[in-house]
Amino acid sequence: EKGGYPHFMLKEIFEQTDTIFDCIRGRVVANGTAIKLSGVNDHPDRFINAGRILIVACGTSWHAGLIGARLIENFARIPTRVEYASEFRYANPVIRPDDVVIAISQSGETADTLAAIRLAKEAGAFVYGICNAVGSSIARETDTGTYIHVGPEIGVASTKAFTGQVTVLTMLALAIGQLKGTISSEQIAEVGRSILRLPDLIAETLELNPQIEKLSAIYTYVHNFLYLGRGYNYPNALEGALKLKEISYIHAEGYPAAEMKHGPIALIDKEMPTVVIAPDDELHEKVISNIQQVKARGGSVIAIVTKGDTTIPAMADHVLEIPRVPEALSPIIAAIPLQLLAYHIAIMKGCNVDMPRNLAKSVTVE
Numbered sequence: 001e002k003g004g005y006p007h008f009m010l011k012e013i014f015e016q017t018d019t020i021f022d023c024i025r026g027r028v029v030a031n032g033t034a035i036k037l038s039g040v041n042d043h044p045d046r047f048i049n050a051g052r053i054l055i056v057a058c059g060t061s062w063h064a065g066l067i068g069a070r071l072i073e074n075f076a077r078i079p080t081r082v083e084y085a086s087e088f089r090y091a092n093p094v095i096r097p098d099d100v101v102i103a104i105s106q107s108g109e110t111a112d113t114l115a116a117i118r119l120a121k122e123a124g125a126f127v128y129g130i131c132n133a134v135g136s137s138i139a140r141e142t143d144t145g146t147y148i149h150v151g152p153e154i155g156v157a158s159t160k161a162f163t164g165q166v167t168v169l170t171m172l173a174l175a176i177g178q179l180k181g182t183i184s185s186e187q188i189a190e191v192g193r194s195i196l197r198l199p200d201l202i203a204e205t206l207e208l209n210p211q212i213e214k215l216s217a218i219y220t221y222v223h224n225f226l227y228l229g230r231g232y233n234y235p236n237a238l239e240g241a242l243k244l245k246e247i248s249y250i251h252a253e254g255y256p257a258a259e260m261k262h263g264p265i266a267l268i269d270k271e272m273p274t275v276v277i278a279p280d281d282e283l284h285e286k287v288i289s290n291i292q293q294v295k296a297r298g299g300s301v302i303a304i305v306t307k308g309d310t311t312i313p314a315m316a317d318h319v320l321e322i323p324r325v326p327e328a329l330s331p332i333i334a335a336i337p338l339q340l341l342a343y344h345i346a347i348m349k350g351c352n353v354d355m356p357r358n359l360a361k362s363v364t365v366e
């Protein structure tokens with residue numbers, strides 16, 4: 001049932017061409033010029049009148065939430081906050097009846113996320129679920145929502161669920177923006193058309209696999225890794241670091257790239273490699289200066305760049321090229337090399353990637 005792959009994790013990484021196809025099917029319509037999400041279309045008033053959006057989740061789903069918040073603020077102009085469900089539920093949070101609370105959970109069974117939505121419902125908020133497991137507790141207890149439809153995820157390290165969550169959040173942000181008129185039809189079409197190309201773009205990105213496998217041999221025995229990214233890719237840096245630590249047991253930290261000079265730069269030496277997610281976007285120049293700072297301190301740099309970039313390859317030790325996409329979609333594509341890097345390093349260390357020590361697939365304890 002691993003479909004010829006040695007591990008569920010690798011199967012689930014490679015399956016993302018199909019899972020994203022299933023995730024977007026019937027939702028990005030009219031050749032990419034319109035978004036159809038029943039959770040939004042059936043409750044327009046809730047979104048038009050929303051004072052705020054609060055996103056609650058744990059782990060990888062929380063990282064997807066951080067990307068989602070940026071997408072929603074950018075496209076739908078609704079103030080959005082992201083909370084760890086475990087903190088939110090005990091923080092005596094201010095929840096208003098005109099809030100929309102979005103709960104993100106692959107399993108739909110995470111105890112803290114379930115408790116957070118119960119709190120939100122008691123306070124009269126409208127609760128929207130983004131789940132994978134159909135009929136799960138969170139899916140049942142939310143007012144409405146959108147399934148990510150990526151199929152069962154067996155590997156403990158979440159991969160295809162993450163890209164499915166971010167894809168749904170992108171469609172959600174566009175759908176609310178479309179409803180509220182906060183984005184133009186040209187903007188919707190620009191992102192929408194590229195969403196339809198995601199399965200092909202993911203297939204192209206997966207071709208990095210042999211290169212990443214070779215690269216992993218160089219870094220198998222390091223003790224620390226730094227991950228940097230900006231904008232939509234800052235949460236991706238957190239996610240890349242989480243992936244590596246949970247399956248390879250290598251300590252890794254993710255930071256917004258510009259924060260490096262406020263402390264973490266002190267850690268950099270030739271023993272500590274830095275992964276920099278640096279697609280060719282608005283913040284490209286800024287990230288280039290971060291790479292120079294790492295290099296100046298003897299650190300090695302693995303950079304994820306847009307195909308055709310000539311500046312970063314001249315300074316980084318290793319370059320992983322991803323296809324060009326609109327900025328909003330770059331975290332989905334950039335997540336793939338991060339997943340493969342964690343996978344290969346863990347395999348080379350001899351770790352059990354599908355069932356890492358101390359972890360369970362679904363955290364139903366508090």
Ligand code: M6R
Nearest residue numbers: 059060061105106107110157158
């Ligand atoms: O099922 P959920 O999405 O609610 O799970 C949340 C976290 O437990 C989960 O994402 C965890 O962090 C994964 N092991 C990450 O790979």
